[in-house]
Amino acid sequence: MSTRKKQPTPPALRAAFQGEPGAFSHQAAMDLLGPAVVVLPCTRFEDLFVALRDSQVDAAVVPIENTLHGSVHENYDHLLHYDFRIVAETNVRIVHNLIAAPGVRFKDLKRVFSHPVAINQCLDFFAANPQIQREPFYDTAGSVKMVVHENLRDAAAIASAVSADIYGAKILKRSIEDDRQNITRFFLLRRPDQPALALDEHAKKGWKTSLVFTVRNQPGSLFRALSAFALRDLSVIRIESRPLRGRPWEYLFYLDLIGSTAEERVQRALAHLQELADMLRVLGCYRA
Amino acid sequence: MSTRKKQPTPPALRAAFQGEPGAFSHQAAMDLLGPAVVVLPCTRFEDLFVALRDSQVDAAVVPIENTLHGSVHENYDHLLHYDFRIVAETNVRIVHNLIAAPGVRFKDLKRVFSHPVAINQCLDFFAANPQIQREPFYDTAGSVKMVVHENLRDAAAIASAVSADIYGAKILKRSIEDDRQNITRFFLLRRPDQPALALDEHAKKGWKTSLVFTVRNQPGSLFRALSAFALRDLSVIRIESRPLRGRPWEYLFYLDLIGSTAEERVQRALAHLQELADMLRVLGCYRA
Numbered sequence: 001m002s003t004r005k006k007q008p009t010p011p012a013l014r015a016a017f018q019g020e021p022g023a024f025s026h027q028a029a030m031d032l033l034g035p036a037v038v039v040l041p042c043t044r045f046e047d048l049f050v051a052l053r054d055s056q057v058d059a060a061v062v063p064i065e066n067t068l069h070g071s072v073h074e075n076y077d078h079l080l081h082y083d084f085r086i087v088a089e090t091n092v093r094i095v096h097n098l099i100a101a102p103g104v105r106f107k108d109l110k111r112v113f114s115h116p117v118a119i120n121q122c123l124d125f126f127a128a129n130p131q132i133q134r135e136p137f138y139d140t141a142g143s144v145k146m147v148v149h150e151n152l153r154d155a156a157a158i159a160s161a162v163s164a165d166i167y168g169a170k171i172l173k174r175s176i177e178d179d180r181q182n183i184t185r186f187f188l189l190r191r192p193d194q195p196a197l198a199l200d201e202h203a204k205k206g207w208k209t210s211l212v213f214t215v216r217n218q219p220g221s222l223f224r225a226l227s228a229f230a231l232r233d234l235s236v237i238r239i240e241s242r243p244l245r246g247r248p249w250e251y252l253f254y255l256d257l258i259g260s261t262a263e264e265r266v267q268r269a270l271a272h273l274q275e276l277a278d279m280l281r282v283l284g285c286y287r288a
Numbered sequence: 289m290s291t292r293k294k295q296p297t298p299p300a301l302r303a304a305f306q307g308e309p310g311a312f313s314h315q316a317a318m319d320l321l322g323p324a325v326v327v328l329p330c331t332r333f334e335d336l337f338v339a340l341r342d343s344q345v346d347a348a349v350v351p352i353e354n355t356l357h358g359s360v361h362e363n364y365d366h367l368l369h370y371d372f373r374i375v376a377e378t379n380v381r382i383v384h385n386l387i388a389a390p391g392v393r394f395k396d397l398k399r400v401f402s403h404p405v406a407i408n409q410c411l412d413f414f415a416a417n418p419q420i421q422r423e424p425f426y427d428t429a430g431s432v433k434m435v436v437h438e439n440l441r442d443a444a445a446i447a448s449a450v451s452a453d454i455y456g457a458k459i460l461k462r463s464i465e466d467d468r469q470n471i472t473r474f475f476l477l478r479r480p481d482q483p484a485l486a487l488d489e490h491a492k493k494g495w496k497t498s499l500v501f502t503v504r505n506q507p508g509s510l511f512r513a514l515s516a517f518a519l520r521d522l523s524v525i526r527i528e529s530r531p532l533r534g535r536p537w538e539y540l541f542y543l544d545l546i547g548s549t550a551e552e553r554v555q556r557a558l559a560h561l562q563e564l565a566d567m568l569r570v571l572g573c574y575r576a
Contacts, residue, residue, distance in 0.1 A: 044411065067531070070358035115404060116426055123332065136424045138404055222527065223511065223518035230511035237539070239510065240528045243355075251525070 012036040013197075015188075016048035016057040022141030022163025024092050028186035029061045030162070031090045049078045052189060059197075060084070060189040066094075067183045068121075071240060076254060079189075079212070079283055086210055086284025087197060088188040093180070096122050096140075098173040099164045100156040101148045106172050111135050113143040114158035122158060125176040144169050187284070207260035208237070208288045211270070213277040214244065214252050221276075222253065228272035229257060232265045261285045300324040301485075303476075304336035304345040310429030310451025312380050316474035317349045318450070319378045337366045340477060347485075348372070348477040354382075355471045356409075359528060364542060367477075367500070367571055374498055374572025375485060376476040381468070384410050384428075386461040387452045388444040389436050394460050399423050401431040402446035410446060413464040432457050475572070495548035496525070496576045499558070501565040502532065502540050509564075510541065516560035517545060520553045549573045 013033050017025035021041055029037050040057050042048040052060040062078075065071045079086075096118055100109070112119070112126075113135040119126075126134060135155075137143040143157035148167045156172060157163075164171050190197070215221040222241075229236050238256040259266040261282060274280050301321050305313035309329055317325050328345050330336040340348040350366075353359045367374075384406055388397070400407070400414075401423040407414075414422060423443075425431040431445035436455045444460060445451075452459050478485070503509040510529075517524050526544040547554040549570060562568050 044408075065358075066361075068362055070353075070361045073354075073358045074356050116424070117405075120332075134426075136404070136426050138422075138424050217523070219521040219523045220518035222524055223514040226511040226514065230508035233507040235505070235507045236510055238529050241526050 012038050013058040014038045014040060014056075015059045015061050016040040016042050016051040017061040018042050018045050018048055018063075020139045020141040020145065020163075022144060022160055022166045023139070024094060024160055024184060025061055025063060025186065026141070026166075027160055027162045028063070028090055028092050028184075031092065032061060032088055032186070032188045033059065045072075045074055045078060049082045049084075049189075052084060052191060053082060055191075058190070058194070059087075062187050062189060063184045064089075064187050065185045067181055068179065071254075073242065075187075076212075076242070079187075080252075080281070083192060084189040085192055086187045086286055087190050088286050089208070089288075090186050090188075092184050092186060094121070094177065094182040094184060095161065095175050096158045096177040097161055097164065097171045098125075098156050098176055099144050099147070099159055099169045100172050101151050101153070102168065102170050104153055104156065104170070104172070108154055109156050109172075110154040111152075112156050112158060113137040113147060115140050115143070118158045121178055121182065122176045124178045125173075141166070188286075189284075205287045206258060207262075207285060208256055209259055209261055209266060209285045210254070210256050210283040211273075211281060212252055212254050212283060213273060213280040215277055217251070225253070225273055225276050228269045228276065231272075232269050234259055234265065234269055258288070300326045301346040302326045302328060302344075303347045303349050304328040304330050304339040305349040306330050306333050306336055306351075308427045308429040308433065308451075310432060310448055310454040311427070312382060312448055312472060313349055313351060313474065314429070314454075315448055315450045316351070316378055316380045316472075319380065320349060320376055320474070320476045321347065333360075333362055333366060337370045337372075337477075340372060340479060341370060343479075346478070346482070347375075350475050350477060351472050352377075352475050353473045355469055356467065359542075361530065363475075364500075364530070367475075368540075368569070371480060372477040373480055374475045374574055375478050376574050377496070377576075378474050378476075380472050380474060382409070382465065382470040382472060383449065383463050384446045384465040385449055385452065385459045386413075386444050386464055387432050387435070387447055387457045388460050389439050389441070390456065390458050392441055392444065392458070392460070396442055397444050397460075398442040399440075400444050400446060401425040401435060403428050403431070406446045409466055409470065410464045412466045413461075429454070476574075477572075493575045494546060495550075495573055496544055497547055497549055497554060497573045498542070498544050498571040499561075499569060500540055500542050500571060501561060501568040503565055505539070513541070513561055513564050516557045516564065519560075520557050522547055522553065522557055546576070 015029045048060045062075045111133045140159035141163035144159045144163040235258040241251045303317045336348045350363045399421045428447035429451035432447045432451040523546040528542045529539045
């Protein structure tokens with residue numbers, strides 16, 4: 001704690017995320033809650049749901065889908081299991097940077113450490129630099145921590161720009177990923193008993209509502225379910241089916257629509273869907 | 289080549305897959321084409337599409353969705369880009385085994401190598417065995433190859449049972465994964481000019497048809513598209529939307545339905561959808 005006098009500011013929020021400090025989820029937490037956010041890094045996704053349930057944190061940040069890899073189904077399962085609300089979303093472009101201990105030069109590099117998924121997203125870089133060995137490591141941000149702490153002089157890591165800041169490392173090359181369209185969408189979650197956050201105060205963006213429902217396995221059942229929105233001119237902007245575990249031929253549907261649950265036609269559509277669905281839950285309503 | 293006389297058998301098919309020999313994709317190739325399949329392991333997914341296009345192989349085996357991790361969007365993109373047909377599907381349960389060089393005993397183990405994703409799917413095993421260090425490695429099957437080739441006496445790998453066979457290793461513990469509902473669905477792909485394979489000759493299973501289409505971003509456009517199937521009592525068993533790259537607010541839909549393109553009502557449904565969709569492609573029709 002600093003002893004200098006400070007302007008009175010609201011206390012920083014505590015947010016749980018999965019990964020090491022400096023992970024892309026950490027960046028999402030800063031995008032959502034500001035750079036002063038106090039973070040609780042967790043090992044497993046489930047840990048952060050437990051941390052929010054047990055009030056160890058004020059919010060949780062979870063990746064929900066990625067443009068290359070699809071939906072993070074595990075987190076959809078946790079959303080079903082825990083009774084939280086989606087209160088905001090953000091998109092983080094996955095930018096891989098080549099990061100080394102201070103003073104290390106690009107021409108010194110013989111090895112690059114990172115998570116294999118990140119390494120495999122930078123194959124053009126390795127093809128162009130055959131003198132550099134790829135070294136698999138546990139975690140992207142963790143590989144930055146390691147090259148700095150061990151002060152490796154012939155090695156770098158591949159990770160986010162935030163992780164270079166956190167561990168006092170230097171970015172040797174920015175954006176070495178093969179595909180610039182690698183974007184992860186994150187949700188900010190809160191418990192239903194928590195007060196609303198003053199997020200996006202200046203946002204003029206519209207609202208999105210996310211929900212999950214099940215319908216019987218009958219021809220046309222999804223068609224009838226979508227009629228609840230189509231008949232009211234509501235735009236469904238995302239839909240995904242998922243088999244129900246242990247119940248072959250039954251499906252969950254995750255759906256995002258444009259609109260707020262404060263609007264009457266959205267309320268009417270949800271009431272209509274409730275008649276048609278075996279189960280319906282609104283996961284949240286938030287700024288797009 | 290053996291010099292012994294053999295029964296005349298059709299020549300084994302050559303199939304490309306991504307990963308090292310012994311990867312779960314290799315097991316899928318054996319499930320789909322029999323244990324005699326000749327495999328071409330590839331580094332990237334795109335490499336196997338190129339190998340099939342260039343007739344280096346007779347077929348390609350690609351993972352398309354996983355129960356925990358969702359759809360492999362990259363492969364859906366390749367399916368759109370390359371003009372292949374889905375001719376079969378198979379589901380492989382991801383069973384992680386603890387595998388070591390011959391003679392190594394469980395109590396000797398100090399380290400376990402595997403791909404971080406596999407290691408993170410066996411956290412209960414590591415919690416129960418805190419004396420064992422986790423060591424990230426490039427590839428599950430590749431970690432078996434390494435512990436055998438280097439004849440490590442204090443180390444094991446986590447990988448498929450097939451990889452133990454391939455590298456002459458021993459399974460010390462079977463099925464150490466946390467979640468037994470980890471299943472990957474694979475497609476078998478062929479070029480449109482290739483003759484039909486005599487697959488599933490004894491199968492009494494029904495047919496599935498997979499397709500992809502785009503519709504304008506208008507409220508109700510997906511609802512209208514699904515009417516093509518609902519009005520003909522055809523069951524849509526899977527649907528997933530995906531934003532079109534570079535075209536915000538436009539979506540691709542991937543859809544699986546029960547039925548064969550040899551059936552008249554499926555043909556009529558496709559003709560109807562063709563009227564409503566900006567783009568429609570049938571990706572394949574195969575045994576469920």
